[in-house]
Amino acid sequence: MADTLAAGSLTFNPLYKEVKIRLTRGLAGGEWKPGDAIPSETRLAERFNVSIGTIRKAIDELVAERILLRQQGRGTFVATHTEDRTLFYFFHIVGKDGSRELPVTELLSFRKARASAVEEERLRLARGAPTFRIQNVLKLGGKPVVFDEITLPAELFPDLDELVFGGREGTIYGLYQARYAISVLRISERLSAAHPSARAASLLELAPDTCALVINRVAYTYDDTPVEYRLSWVNTERHEYLSDLWKNDGPK
Amino acid sequence: MADTLAAGSLTFNPLYKEVKIRLTRGLAGGEWKPGDAIPSETRLAERFNVSIGTIRKAIDELVAERILLRQQGRGTFVATHTEDRTLFYFFHIVGKDGSRELPVTELLSFRKARASAVEEERLRLARGAPTFRIQNVLKLGGKPVVFDEITLPAELFPDLDELVFGGREGTIYGLYQARYAISVLRISERLSAAHPSARAASLLELAPDTCALVINRVAYTYDDTPVEYRLSWVNTERHEYLSDLWKNDGPK
DNA sequence: TTCGATTTGTTCGTATGTATT
DNA sequence: TAATACATACGAACAAATCGA
Numbered sequence: 001m002a003d004t005l006a007a008g009s010l011t012f013n014p015l016y017k018e019v020k021i022r023l024t025r026g027l028a029g030g031e032w033k034p035g036d037a038i039p040s041e042t043r044l045a046e047r048f049n050v051s052i053g054t055i056r057k058a059i060d061e062l063v064a065e066r067i068l069l070r071q072q073g074r075g076t077f078v079a080t081h082t083e084d085r086t087l088f089y090f091f092h093i094v095g096k097d098g099s100r101e102l103p104v105t106e107l108l109s110f111r112k113a114r115a116s117a118v119e120e121e122r123l124r125l126a127r128g129a130p131t132f133r134i135q136n137v138l139k140l141g142g143k144p145v146v147f148d149e150i151t152l153p154a155e156l157f158p159d160l161d162e163l164v165f166g167g168r169e170g171t172i173y174g175l176y177q178a179r180y181a182i183s184v185l186r187i188s189e190r191l192s193a194a195h196p197s198a199r200a201a202s203l204l205e206l207a208p209d210t211c212a213l214v215i216n217r218v219a220y221t222y223d224d225t226p227v228e229y230r231l232s233w234v235n236t237e238r239h240e241y242l243s244d245l246w247k248n249d250g251p252k
Numbered sequence: 253m254a255d256t257l258a259a260g261s262l263t264f265n266p267l268y269k270e271v272k273i274r275l276t277r278g279l280a281g282g283e284w285k286p287g288d289a290i291p292s293e294t295r296l297a298e299r300f301n302v303s304i305g306t307i308r309k310a311i312d313e314l315v316a317e318r319i320l321l322r323q324q325g326r327g328t329f330v331a332t333h334t335e336d337r338t339l340f341y342f343f344h345i346v347g348k349d350g351s352r353e354l355p356v357t358e359l360l361s362f363r364k365a366r367a368s369a370v371e372e373e374r375l376r377l378a379r380g381a382p383t384f385r386i387q388n389v390l391k392l393g394g395k396p397v398v399f400d401e402i403t404l405p406a407e408l409f410p411d412l413d414e415l416v417f418g419g420r421e422g423t424i425y426g427l428y429q430a431r432y433a434i435s436v437l438r439i440s441e442r443l444s445a446a447h448p449s450a451r452a453a454s455l456l457e458l459a460p461d462t463c464a465l466v467i468n469r470v471a472y473t474y475d476d477t478p479v480e481y482r483l484s485w486v487n488t489e490r491h492e493y494l495s496d497l498w499k500n501d502g503p504k
Numbered sequence: 505t506t507c508g509a510t511t512t513g514t515t516c517g518t519a520t521g522t523a524t525t
Numbered sequence: 526t527a528a529t530a531c532a533t534a535c536g537a538a539c540a541a542a543t544c545g546a
Contacts, residue, residue, distance in 0.1 A: 014533060040511055051535045056512090064316070072512045073542030092495075094442075189495040190346075192488035193445035193463040211445040211463035216492070236444035240468070243344075243441040243495050266514060292530055303516045308531090324531045325523030 103138035355390035
């Protein structure tokens with residue numbers, strides 16, 4: 001009785017929307033962690049006192065949003081940032097020849113800083129909130145292609161330091177997820193073109209006065225909470241930014 | 253009997269996939285035109301000899317791909333390029349202040365030409381196939397922001413000429429759809445940064461040596477057939493390219 | 505290897521709610 | 526008001542994949 005859905009919800013959402021909200025709440029709250037299987041559809045149907053079809057419809061939407069992952073015969077799993085499938089979803093730089101590979105990230109600098117005006121706005125932070133500011137060079141085929149500056153709200157990444165960041169295994173978003181229970185679910189990017197600074201140009205091995213692609217990224221987790229701001233400079237002599245709208249069927 | 257699905261399909265797709273294929277075939281073949289309502293779910297269920305749930309699942313996917321549009325109480329409609337919803341889906345330039353408006357397109361030149369090597373490859377054309385090449389300037393807030401060069405396979409646009417193109421009502425993709433029965437369903441864009449040509453710079457009111465954003469777009473219709481190649485130069489002093497992955501819930 | 509239990513995938517059918525005309 | 530259309534929800538049966546005994 002305590003868990004019956006139909007009652008108690010003051011906003012009159014359809015049942016499957018309520019189920020979706022409750023599942024999302026469980027995911028955001030850590031009841032099921034990345035890589036875990038959530039309970040089977042049968043058990044969820046019992047728990048929420050709805051039919052299995054209603055459960056399926058809720059899960060359908062979470063799968064479409066890449067938050068969950070279904071596998072016939074095995075179960076339904078919380079998506080992780082260690083699956084090939086997910087990796088390319090957040091990395092859009094491809095070779096002009098069509099080649100796709102994951103970058104090797106080299107840490108340049110790690111320091112604490114106060115949020116700038118732009119960062120405050122994008123990350124919805126208080127004035128001068130403490131942040132970490134991390135610079136990287138991303139290499140493809142051994143050559144530098146992207147120069148990154150990442151800004152993180154210090155509050156969300158308690159014990160982060162240069163060693164933790166540099167010593168991680170896997171991707172940066174994998175680190176957020178594994179160590180800080182922060183899952184990046186969505187990113188929004190704004191692109192423009194500009195001359196890179198002298199430092200950026202030299203890091204990217206760009207001749208003086210060459211143009212670079214500028215990417216302003218904000219990464220969001222549950223409830224559209226921003227968790228990372230990232231400014232990237234891309235050498236587009238041999239690479240491009242791919243925006244595919246949309247081949248989202250995913251593999252298999 | 254003639255229309256029973258389960259039989260006859262040599263590839264063992266699920267029923268709803270077969271239904272989806274047949275619906276797509278009807279759409280591509282012009283049985284239902286943009287803006288038309290397709291038959292009701294009940295009638296489709298009778299016609300294909302499957303349950304209504306199977307029909308719904310097929311339509312679900314076509315709606316997710318923005319090929320169809322459902323409206324409770326009214327019916328299910330073939331998407332058109334005249335709906336506000338659709339318009340911004342293919343136009344990604346936004347003001348840095350967050351403003352979103354549709355551009356005013358001004359025709360600069362219209363001529364016939366042989367496909368270049370790049371165009372042949374992107375449009376899957378034979379060597380030196382005849383094409384139309386159209387240049388435009390797109391204005392936002394009265395100021396030029398984008399300089400376009402569109403390449404179209406002449407074969408697909410039989411009687412196209414400068415008057416038809418310039419005299420259209422609505423958007424360019426609206427013209428393709430209304431006059432040539434070509435619906436753009438998906439685009440793929442590759443972005444880079446470069447110095448614009450002197451002509452492009454002057455059209456975009458860019459100071460010499462300023463950088464511009466370069467967009468390589470290919471537009472596809474049913475069956476992933478490419479129908480348009482477009483090279484755009486963007487003045488990113490006051491505007492940006494927005495890549496939102498993904499807020500695809502759509503309005504309402 | 506085989507078998508059985510478990511889990512998701514597909515398909516059917518039915519009933520009722522809600523929006524539109 | 527009545528008819529029609531899509532939306533939600535339920536339940537049942539079987540198929541297909543997975544995994545461990």
